[in-house]
Amino acid sequence: MQTSFQPQETFMRRAFELAALGRGYVSPNPMVGCVIVYQDRIIGEGFHHQYGEAHAEVNAINSVLTPNATVAVLCRQTGLKPEDLLRQSTLYVSLEPCAHYGKTPPCAKKIIETGIPRVVVSCGDPNPEVNGKGIQMLREAGVEVHEHFLEQEGMETFRRFFTHVTKNRPYVILKWAQSSDGYLSRSQGKPCLITGKSLQVLNHAYRVEEDAIMVGTGTILADNPRLNARMFRGKQPLRVSTDLHGKILKYIHTYLTENGLPDKPSPELAGKLPLRFFDRTQRTLLFVDGTRFDEYRFLADWPGLGNESLKIVPVKVTTAWPEMAAAYLRGLQKERIGSLIVEGGAALLQSFIVGDHWDEIRVFISDKDLGGGYAAPRIPPSKPYSFAQYGSEWVHVYRNKASDRLI
Ligand SMILES: NC(=O)c1ccc[n+]([C@@H]2O[C@H](COP(=O)([O-])OP(=O)(O)OC[C@H]3O[C@@H](n4cnc5c(N)ncnc54)[C@H](OP(=O)(O)O)[C@@H]3O)[C@@H](O)[C@H]2O)c1
Known part of the structure; x- marks a missing residue:
């Protein structure tokens, strides 16, 4: 009544x-x-x-x-x-x-x-x-x-x-930092920080809010990122990447050979893999070509600096990158991941944009030029949903109207 x-x-x-x-x-x-x-x-x-x-x-x-x-x-x-x-x-x-x-x-x-x-x-x-x-x-x-x-x-x-329940995939946030002339990084040479301290802290604050953080193979090999939240207290996200064509595997085998290390895991080799992604300080998941799954087993057995899990997940590889992006989302939904930040590089980000597998884009914009390098992804024509200024740098946030309508 x-x-x-x-x-x-x-x-x-x-x-x-x-x-x-x-x-x-x-x-x-x-x-x-x-x-x-x-x-x-x-x-x-x-x-x-x-x-x-x-x-x-x-x-x-x-x-x-x-x-x-x-x-x-x-x-x-x-x-x-x-x-x-x-x-x-x-x-x-x-x-x-x-x-x-x-x-x-x-x-x-x-x-x-x-x-x-x-x-x-x-x-x-x-x-x-x-x-x-x-x-x-x-x-x-x-x-x-x-x-x-x-x-x-x-x-x-x-x-x-609502995204997790009604669309059967995690909520997807695409995030990148770009120079004022629109580049993500230099094409060659050392990895460079695009934005200043305030936006780095903000980025880490964003990371603790989501369940998982993903980068592409190119970024793992170029930047050797930690993909954790060290500048903000909170839960560490699951870190995710891919190795569909064995480039990471080849890099690791070459490193082990050049350094005279065996490729059989043993306690004394703890933390000896060259990429931070495999250091086991954080829960980690790697999508690999299902036909080569067995070649990756040794990585899951390799002792790290921490004891967190490393999961190798087989996927069917196609040449259509947007379809692969959808396959990652299906895989992460099975892992009960409710939200994902994709942090680069340009190729992986663009595949989520082209496939329309995104809900929010957050662009960190520096006040400095790079003068060339990897171009930032192209955002579908739309006005930013919000702007915020941090000193002389900006954060522009876009929302996917199509995905908003479905929620
Ligand atoms: N400023 C920033 O915010 C930022 C952030 C991250 C990275 N970066 C910079 O970006 C550069 C790397 O960019 P990138 O574009 O070469 O690398 P990326 O996007 O990290 O990796 C691209 C590679 O990932 C694999 N891949 C797997 N699934 C994919 C999919 N669905 N779509 C696209 N690629 C997929 C492919 O490698 P396989 O052929 O091996 O499968 C592809 O070549 C680095 O210099 C890094 O410093 C900048």
């Missing part, structure tokens, strides 16, 4: 703020925030902290029952118990409460058992196991439900999750 109750934007916006605190830790689950309001006062808050752990609604309910300081004062003033306050409160949640037993019991059931009489929801959950069932379960139990509240705003926190 619907009453004359009017939901308040402030409370749902607080739920969005809370949801964002889970960024980088909950994927491929959604970032969800929840607040519980008793007589226009927030008495409980919660968000989904970590993949596999309690959902936002349960954390918010528990924060009332614990109870927190606000609840303790209210209980003293009113003579009510925390359970009584919940039975007279409104729960605001950014995503429809789940209705199924996954890693945790259904949140809709928990809300019903707690006796919360009213729920305000921003976005429906497209996951086929939920998709309206959470709302239905609440309504059938007599809970008053208000849906689609600040839905567009709410959607911002669910871009990754």
Whole structure:
């Protein structure tokens, strides 16, 4: 039964703020925030902290029952118990409460058992196991439900999750740094840093927000990148690359031969592979030509500087680069990767653009010229979605309108 109750934007916006605190830790689950309001006062808050752990609604309910300081004062003033306050409160949640037993019991059931009489929801959950069932379960139990509240705003926190569920692939961000005259790097010579310290820190902050980071074979061999987040605290992404034509394999064998090292892994060879990509300090995945899969087994057995896993994933090689980009996304979806940053080089980036396998492009633009080298990828004609200036450098962000429509 619907009453004359009017939901308040402030409370749902607080739920969005809370949801964002889970960024980088909950994927491929959604970032969800929840607040519980008793007589226009927030008495409980919660968000989904970590993949596999309690959902936002349960954390918010528990924060009332614990109870927190606000609840303790209210209980003293009113003579009510925390359970009584919940039975007279409104729960605001950014995503429809789940209705199924996954890693945790259904949140809709928990809300019903707690006796919360009213729920305000921003976005429906497209996951086929939920998709309206959470709302239905609440309504059938007599809970008053208000849906689609600040839905567009709410959607911002669910871009990754909705892409993962509805398009069956990770959310894809293409990122590169270019000189003011449009080059990614010099064609020859040492790798060069294109942008200054602020944008490097920003780049590392971006890395901890996503599940995986990918570069092409050319970049692995030219730059020997670490692909980690060392300038910003947070979860390290899975690092990903490819070796479809055995160039990395050949480079490693040549290095081992030239340095008189055997190519049979043994404990004393820990960390002796020439490329940082294989140092096992971070979870790593390499796509290789399926017909040559066995040639790569020794890499997976090679001890590194750390103990993180190295997974070799076979793919069917075609000469159509955009199709290969789609194959990587299928492979990463199987690994439960909810979001991916592709950081170069030009060839790999362009294949994602040509295949339209992207959701966002972030271009870091330096104030210096390179005067030649590898040209930056060509962006489909569109206006940037946003600009930001960092000293004399810029970040332009583009959004894929076609992919936005499908979310
Ligand atoms: N400024 C920046 O932001 C930035 C970032 C990264 C790199 N860079 C620079 O870019 C240069 C390397 O660029 P690059 O274009 O030569 O290298 P890249 O894009 O890193 O690698 C290209 C190679 O990756 C393999 N590949 C596998 N799947 C692919 C796909 N779907 N599409 C395209 N290639 C695919 C191919 O090698 P196989 O034939 O062996 O399969 C291809 O030749 C370096 O100088 C590096 O410093 C700059």
